[in-house]
Amino acid sequence: MTAAPVLSLEGVTLDLKTGDDYVRILRDVTFDVAAGEIIGIVGESGSGKSMTALSILQLLPPKARLTAARIGFDGADLAGLRPAELRKVRGRRIGMVFQDPMTTLDPVVQVGRQIDEAYRIHHPRAGRAEAREKSLAMLRLVGVPDAQNRAKQYPHQWSGGMRQRAVIAMALVNDPEVILADEPTTALDATIQAQVLDALMRARDELGVAVVLITHDLGVISQVASRVVVMYAGGVVEIAGTRELFADSRHPYSAALIHSRPGAHRRGEPLVAIPGRPPLMSDLPAGCPFAPRCASPYKSERCVTQRPALEPSVDGRLSACHYRDEPQEVIA
């Protein structure tokens, strides 16, 4: 990475209270987001992707305990901000797009009003007309036709894909530096997905906003992201450029994930799944969390006893595998 990071997570660790105990949901999550890039975060359900995004803006459930070495953003540490200061970052400088556009909008408020509101929260002196002008510009940017009239409609009058565009417009209206998009296409039809991704890319191109795209869909990643953070069991296992990751991943989990994509197989061949299931967060193995499912020929006693850290390999690739320097494609 060349440009200075706009957002940098260092050692983000999150505990969630379940019953009487705290369970560690995120362990030492560390990565940077460069200005204007689209960075993907992939992993299975429960790997901590969404929690990572929520941690950045501290939209966590009340029973969560966040400890972070630092969540650096524009010289400040988001983890240490007071609520009032945090509010000035939320929606103003870091926007958020959630998974399900059907439930993200307030059902009893006109769509345009909700976007206006996002603008007016951060521009208290702006009039209605000014806010509406901004909203309409954003709706047009993300490809909502007839924005002027549609803004006066209620969310139930909008389709899922259109609503997600509205949510993206809402996240963009204050011209933020970063957008956190948490599975923005998962709840949508496959045909609509491409259009929503397109809207995000256009936002990046025209507004220069960095996009953190959280998804479990490697196909989406390969289409739009320039870099990928692979997460497993609450930790980062690999960070790589998208092309490098797909060509030559340095972690057996990433390799297995890429290999299990339907597109990786010839027609008629059975699909390959990663055997086993992710470990329970309350009962993580002492060594590498992926060791029980790992099919790497290099797997050794060390994998079971010693947890590998996220470190650069000899050629400068970040991987949390003891055998990061060995070629991984042999697993397949």
Next chain:
Amino acid sequence: MFLIIAVGLFVLVRLAPGDPAETLVPIDAAPGQREELVKAAREQLGLDKPVPVQFVLWFGSLLKGDLGYSFSTHQAVGQLLLDRLGPTVLLMGSALVLGLLIAIPVGIIAAVRRDTFVDAAAGTVSVIALAIPSFFLAMLGIYVFAVKLRVLPSAGMYFSGESDVGDLLYHLILPVSVLALAVAAAFTRYIRSGMLEQLGQDYIRAIVAKGAGPFRATMHAFRNSLIPLVTVLALYIPAFLSGAVVVEQIFSWPGMGQMAVNALIVRDYPVITGFGLYVAVLVLICNLLADVLYTVVDPRVRTAR
């Protein structure tokens, strides 16, 4: 619909045991005379005719807006209802408004500060208030404020026939407080649970992600929690406007509830049926009003243009 209600009411009232003519004739009338007096009364009231004939006569005049005359006081039932409506609307309306004015902020705060001392306190007080019967509270109020402290009147609307607003307000304090407490207790719970449901929704988190403060997020949740509240109010208001039988009785409040109880005691058929019709119409109006209100609070109900 209205016809079915009218027939049902008329038949049910007449099926009830007891003879209104009997109650009109003095008990100490001479044994021989009594039979004849009862018979005369029955003829005078039109009760000697077969029930279907009675119904047709009654329904015919009902269509002309005439609800008949009270057996005991000979007042026109329509006028009687109107006379009683004012005091009841005043009493119940004030209680409802006051109760909601308490319940809305308390319910919202209890939901927002869930599982804190404030929430627990609001919950405990409302359970206690719901558990105490209103007649007990009413008598307690009379005992403390009217008998012991002598600061509030115990009954009636005015001191001595004169109508003075200050005097009226003074007489309203006790009964309204008793009724408002019950309203507040019930609605605090409705509002709290409605708010809790809304505060847990995704759109609230999205609003916080926009940079909204807690107040703005709460207002969005409150706006949405009004939708189920309309249903509850539509069911509650008719029951409320038909008068609080017990409380009106205790405070000698000249309202609907008191009128209905007195009419039942003397089997005053026209008044009972008139009251029944009033309640039925109220239910219909409130349901209609609720449907209209839904379109105001919930854009999803509005038909697509």
